[in-house]
Amino acid sequence: MTTLVAAERELAAPQAPPAGRRKGSGMNRKPRFAIAVTVAFFVLLYLPIFAVVLFSFNTKKSLTVFEGWSLRWYQAFFNDAELTESLQTSLVVAAAAMVGSVVIGVLLAFGLVRARSRLGGAANVIMLIPLITPEIVTGVASLMLFKGVGLQPSLTTLMLAQTTFSISYVTVILRARVAELNPEVEQAAMDLGATRFQALRLVTLPVMWPAIMSAAILIFTIVFDDFVLAFFTSGVDPQPLSVRIYSAIRFGIQPSINAVGTLMLVGSLVLIAIALLIPRLFGRRGNSFDLFGG
Amino acid sequence: MRTPDVSRRRFLLGSAGVAALLAVPSCAYMTPKAQQAATKPVEPKIDGDLVYFNWADYVDPSVFEGFQNEYGVKVVQSNFDSMESMQAKLAAGNQYDIIFPSAQWVQKLVAANQLHTIDPSTLKNAPLIFDHYAYFADPWYDAKSGHSIPFSMYKTGIAWRKDKLGETLTGGWSDLWNETSKGRTFVLDDRDEVLGMLSLLLGYELNTAGDRELGNIVDRFRSLRPYLRGFSSDDYNNLLSGDAWMHQTWSGDMAALLWQAEDASIYGFEAPSQGTPINSDTYAIPINARHPGTALLFIDYMLRPENVEKNINYIGYPMPVHGTEGVYQELVADYPECTVTVADLARDLYFSNDSIAKTQARDAAYTEMKVGL
Amino acid sequence: MTHPESLPPRPARKERLWTWMLVPGTAWMSVFFVSALLLLIALSFGTTDALGNPRFGGTLDNVIGVFTPTYLRVIIRSLMYAVAASVICLVIAYPVAYAIARHGGRYKNALVALLVVPFFANYLVRMYGWQTLLSDESMLMTWLRHLGVSANFHILDTGAAVIGGLVYGYVVFMILPIYASLERMDGALIEAGRDLYGSSLRTFFTVTVPASRAGAYAGLALVFLPAMGDFISSQLLGGPDNLMVGNLIQEKFFAGQNWPLGAALTMALMVLLLICMFAYLRQTARDAKEARR
Numbered sequence: 001m002t003t004l005v006a007a008e009r010e011l012a013a014p015q016a017p018p019a020g021r022r023k024g025s026g027m028n029r030k031p032r033f034a035i036a037v038t039v040a041f042f043v044l045l046y047l048p049i050f051a052v053v054l055f056s057f058n059t060k061k062s063l064t065v066f067e068g069w070s071l072r073w074y075q076a077f078f079n080d081a082e083l084t085e086s087l088q089t090s091l092v093v094a095a096a097a098m099v100g101s102v103v104i105g106v107l108l109a110f111g112l113v114r115a116r117s118r119l120g121g122a123a124n125v126i127m128l129i130p131l132i133t134p135e136i137v138t139g140v141a142s143l144m145l146f147k148g149v150g151l152q153p154s155l156t157t158l159m160l161a162q163t164t165f166s167i168s169y170v171t172v173i174l175r176a177r178v179a180e181l182n183p184e185v186e187q188a189a190m191d192l193g194a195t196r197f198q199a200l201r202l203v204t205l206p207v208m209w210p211a212i213m214s215a216a217i218l219i220f221t222i223v224f225d226d227f228v229l230a231f232f233t234s235g236v237d238p239q240p241l242s243v244r245i246y247s248a249i250r251f252g253i254q255p256s257i258n259a260v261g262t263l264m265l266v267g268s269l270v271l272i273a274i275a276l277l278i279p280r281l282f283g284r285r286g287n288s289f290d291l292f293g294g
Numbered sequence: 295m296r297t298p299d300v301s302r303r304r305f306l307l308g309s310a311g312v313a314a315l316l317a318v319p320s321c322a323y324m325t326p327k328a329q330q331a332a333t334k335p336v337e338p339k340i341d342g343d344l345v346y347f348n349w350a351d352y353v354d355p356s357v358f359e360g361f362q363n364e365y366g367v368k369v370v371q372s373n374f375d376s377m378e379s380m381q382a383k384l385a386a387g388n389q390y391d392i393i394f395p396s397a398q399w400v401q402k403l404v405a406a407n408q409l410h411t412i413d414p415s416t417l418k419n420a421p422l423i424f425d426h427y428a429y430f431a432d433p434w435y436d437a438k439s440g441h442s443i444p445f446s447m448y449k450t451g452i453a454w455r456k457d458k459l460g461e462t463l464t465g466g467w468s469d470l471w472n473e474t475s476k477g478r479t480f481v482l483d484d485r486d487e488v489l490g491m492l493s494l495l496l497g498y499e500l501n502t503a504g505d506r507e508l509g510n511i512v513d514r515f516r517s518l519r520p521y522l523r524g525f526s527s528d529d530y531n532n533l534l535s536g537d538a539w540m541h542q543t544w545s546g547d548m549a550a551l552l553w554q555a556e557d558a559s560i561y562g563f564e565a566p567s568q569g570t571p572i573n574s575d576t577y578a579i580p581i582n583a584r585h586p587g588t589a590l591l592f593i594d595y596m597l598r599p600e601n602v603e604k605n606i607n608y609i610g611y612p613m614p615v616h617g618t619e620g621v622y623q624e625l626v627a628d629y630p631e632c633t634v635t636v637a638d639l640a641r642d643l644y645f646s647n648d649s650i651a652k653t654q655a656r657d658a659a660y661t662e663m664k665v666g667l
Numbered sequence: 668m669t670h671p672e673s674l675p676p677r678p679a680r681k682e683r684l685w686t687w688m689l690v691p692g693t694a695w696m697s698v699f700f701v702s703a704l705l706l707l708i709a710l711s712f713g714t715t716d717a718l719g720n721p722r723f724g725g726t727l728d729n730v731i732g733v734f735t736p737t738y739l740r741v742i743i744r745s746l747m748y749a750v751a752a753s754v755i756c757l758v759i760a761y762p763v764a765y766a767i768a769r770h771g772g773r774y775k776n777a778l779v780a781l782l783v784v785p786f787f788a789n790y791l792v793r794m795y796g797w798q799t800l801l802s803d804e805s806m807l808m809t810w811l812r813h814l815g816v817s818a819n820f821h822i823l824d825t826g827a828a829v830i831g832g833l834v835y836g837y838v839v840f841m842i843l844p845i846y847a848s849l850e851r852m853d854g855a856l857i858e859a860g861r862d863l864y865g866s867s868l869r870t871f872f873t874v875t876v877p878a879s880r881a882g883a884y885a886g887l888a889l890v891f892l893p894a895m896g897d898f899i900s901s902q903l904l905g906g907p908d909n910l911m912v913g914n915l916i917q918e919k920f921f922a923g924q925n926w927p928l929g930a931a932l933t934m935a936l937m938v939l940l941l942i943c944m945f946a947y948l949r950q951t952a953r954d955a956k957e958a959r960r
Contacts, residue, residue, distance in 0.1 A: 048796025108692030115685035134896020141703035261792030268787035
C-alpha cells in the first residue's frame with residue numbers, strides 16, 4: 001500500500017523526468033523469464049488439442065501411434081445417426097439457452113445499473129451466486145428441483161438449467177456495457193419527442209447490439225460445450241453431445257471422439273470469429289476484446 | 295475380420311453410471327400401459343415389417359438381408375445406447391416389434407407387464423437353446439422363459455499381459471494380488487463387479503449385502519490397494535495402451551482386443567475358479583408391438599445356426615445355441631476361457647436387481663473401498 | 668453542459684421501469700436457482716424410500732455421515748488439490764498476463780484470442796487428449812524412459828496429474844482477470860517503481876502485484892471454487908488415491924441411489940466454499956476501504 005503511494009508521489013513530483021519513451025532500461029526491456037513462461041505455456045495449452053486433431057485423422061484406432069491420414073472417423077461420425085441426433089440436441093439447447101438468457105440478461109443488466117430500489121441489491125446477489133457455485137452443485141440442485149416437481153430429466157429441463165446458469169454470465173458481461181452508456185443520449189431523444197420505449201429501441205439498443213451479439217455467441221459456445229450441468233439435467237434421449245463424449249471416454253469408443261472434438265473446436269472457432277467481427281461490422285469504437293478484458 | 299465397435303455394449307454397463315438415475319425411480323414414474331398382459335402367446339406369422347430396436351451394430355447386415363429376402367418384409371432399425379435409453383423410449387410410447395434387454399431389465403419389464411408372452415414351442419429353433427442350455431429354460435429373470443429368448447452371454451474374468459506376467463496364472467481371483475504387476479493392476483469401475491469379485495473370493499453369495507460380509511470385503515480390498523493403479527471400465531484400451539498389465543475384464547472385450555492388438559498373443563484371459571459373474575442379453579417383444587408375429591419369426595430366423603455363426607463372428611460374443619459353440623471357440627482361440635459354458639451358467643452368478651436397502655449398503659461399502667482409508 | 672432548467676425532473680415512473688426490468692431475471696433465478704438450492708439443503712435431511720425415491724425427512728444421518736473419516740478425507744484432499752491448483756495458476760498467470768499485457772504490442776489481442784480458443788474446444792476432449800498424451804506407451808513417456816526415467820514412473824493416476832488437469836482446465840480464468848488488471852495499469856507506475864527500486868523483480872512484487880490484486884482475487888475465486896467441485900480431472904487422470912468430493916457426489920446420485928447423502932455432501936461443499944468466500948470477501952472489502960483512503 002505504502003509502496004504504491006510512494007510510487008505515485010514520485011510520479012507527481014515536479015522533478016519527474018519528461019514523460020515519453022525511454023530507450024534502453026525500463027519499460028521496453030523484454031522480460032525474458034515471463035516470455036519464456038508464456039511460450040512454454042502456449043505450447044502446453046495446445047498440446048492436447050494438437051493431439052486430438054492429429055489423431056482424428058489417424059487411419060488406425062491407435063491413440064499412441066499415428067499411422068496415416070484418413071477421414072474414416074469423420075465418416076463414422078456423420079454416419080452415426082445417434083451422434084448426429086446428439087449434435088442436434090446440443091445445438092437446440094444452446095440456441096434456446098442463448099435466446100432465453102440474453103433476453104432476461106439484458107433486462108437484468110439495465111435494471112441492476114439503473115434501478116435505485118433495494119431489489120437491485122438482492123438481484124445482484126442472486127445473480128452472482130451461480131458464478132461462484134461449482135457446476136456440480138448447480139447440477140445437483142437443478143436435478144433435485146426438477147425431480148421434486150415431477151419433471152423427468154429431458155430436453156426441457158436441460159434448457160431450463162442452462163438458461164439459468166447463463167443469465168449470470170450475460171448479465172455480468174452486459175452490465176459493464178450498460179454502465180458505459182450515456183443516459184443523456186436517451187434523455188435527448190425523449191426531449192425530442194420519443195417515448196421511453198422508442199428511445200430504448202431506437203437509441204440505446206443499437207448501441208448495445210454488438211455487445212449483446214457477442215454475449216449471445218459466447219453463451220451459445222459455453223452451453224454447447226458444457227458438460228457437468230448437462231450431465232445432471234439431461235434425459236437419455238437423445239443425450240447432448242458432451243454427455244455422449246463422456247460416456248465414450250469412460251467406456252472406450254475413442255476414435256470418433258477425436259473427430260467430434262475437432263469438429264466442435266472448428267465450430268466454436270467459427271462462432272468466436274463471428275463474435276469478434278460483429279463489433280467491427282457495426283463500426284463500434286473500442287476494443288472488440290473488451291469482452292474478454294471485462 | 296472386422297473391427298466393430300464392440301464396445302457399444304459397454305454402454306449397457308457404463309450408462310448404469312451415466313444415467314441410472316432413471317433406473318429405479320423410473321419404476322415409480324413409469325405408468326404401465328393400459329393394456330392387459332397378453333395371455334395369448336404370440337403366433338409366428340408375418341404381420342408387417344419388422345421394427346427393430348437394439349444396440350448399434352449388433353447383427354450382421356447380411357442376416358437382415360436374408361430375412362428381408364426370405365419373408366418379403368423390411369427391417370426398420372433404431373438403436374439405443376443404454377438400457378435406460380431403451381426404457382425411456384418404451385415408456386414414452388414408441389412402438390417396437392423387437393427389443394434386446396439384458397437379463398436384469400427383462401425382470402423389470404416382465405414385472406411391469408411390458409412384454410408379450412412367448413411360447414418357445416412355436417419357435418422351430420428354440421430347442422437348440424433350451425434342450426442344451428437348461429439354465430435358460432427357467433431363468434431367475436423370466437419364469438419359464440415365457441417372455442424372452444436368450445441372445446448372447448458374457449462373463450467377467452481377468453485379462454493379463456502374458457509377456458510381462460507369464461503364460462499362466464494360478465486361475466483364481468487372488469491373481470489380482472500379483473507382485474510383478476504391482477502398480478499396473480486395474481479393477482472395473484463398477485460397484486457390482488468389484489464387490490462381486492471379492493464376494494466370490496471370500497466365498498460369499500455374489501450379491502451379498504450383509505454387514506459382516508461387506509466389512510470383510512472392504513478389509514480384503516484394502517490389501518489390494520497397494521497393487522492397484524486404478525478403477526476403470528475402459529478395460530481393453532488400458533490393456534492396449536500398456537497402462538494395465540492386469541485388468542478385471544469383461545469377456546466380450548477380449549474380441550475387441552483380438553481385433554485391435556498388434557499382437558494379440560501377448561494377452562491372456564482367465565475365468566477364475568471361484569466363479570465368474572455372468573450376464574446375458576435377450577430377445578423380447580414389447581407388449582405394444584404392432585407386428586409381434588414378424589418379430590417372433592425374426593427370432594426364429596436369428597436362431598438358425600448359420601445366422602448365429604454370422605453374428606458371433608460379427609460381434610464377438612458367444613450365444614447359447616447348440617452347434618455354434620465351435621465358432622466362438624475358434625474366434626477366441628487365444629483366450630479359451632472366454633467361452634460361457636453350461637457349467638458356468640449353472641453356477642447362477644448373475645447380478646440381481648437389489649432392494650434399496652441392499653443397494654445403499656453395498657454402495658456405502660464401495661465408497662469406503664474407493665476412498666481407501 | 669445542460670442548464671438545470673432544461674433537465675426535466677426525473678419522474679418516479681422512470682425509476683419504476685428499471686425496477687420492473689429486474690423482475691423477470693430475479694423471478695427466474697429465484698425459481699430455478701435459489702429454490703433449487705433450498706431444496707438441496709432440505710433434502711440433506713431426508714431419506715430414501717423402498718423404491719429408491721428420495722423423501723423429505725428430519726434425520727441428521729446424512730449430515731453426520733459427511734463427517735466420517737471417509738468423506739472428510741476426500742473433502743480435505745479436494746481442498747488441498749484446489750489450493751495447489753490455484754497457487755500454480757497464479758504463478759503461471761502472472762508471467763503470461765504480464766508478457767501479453769505489457770509486451771504484447773500489436774499482437775496483444777491476437778494473443779488473448781489464442782489464449783481463449785482452446786477453452787472453446789470441449790473440456791472433456793482436451794482432458795482426454797491429456798490422458799492419451801500421458802499414457803504409459805505414449806511418445807512422451809517412451810521418450811522419458813529413454814532419458815533414463817524408471818520404468819515404473821507414471822504420470823497418470825497420480826495426484827500431480829489431477830492437479831495438473833485442474834490447472835489446465837481453469838488457468839484461463841486466472842489469466843484473463845489479471846490480464847485485464849495489468850492492461851489497465853498505468854505503465855508509469857512501473858517506471859516509477861523501477862526508479863525507486865532499481866530491480867525489476869522488486870518492482871514486480873512491490874508495485875505490479877499489489878496494483879493488480881483485484882484481478883488476482885477475481886482469478887483466485889474463479890479457479891478455486893470450480894476446482895473444488897471438479898470431478899472430471901480426477902476421473903480421467905487420477906488413480907484410486909486421488910478421489911475428489913465431486914466424484915463421491917456424482918456416485919451418490921447415480922449408481923449409489925442415495926440422493927439425501929449426495930445432497931448432504933453437496934451442501935457440505937457449498938458451506939466450505941462459502942467460508943472461503945467469506946474470507947475472500949472480507950479481504951477485498953478491506954482492500955477497497957484502504958484504496959478509498
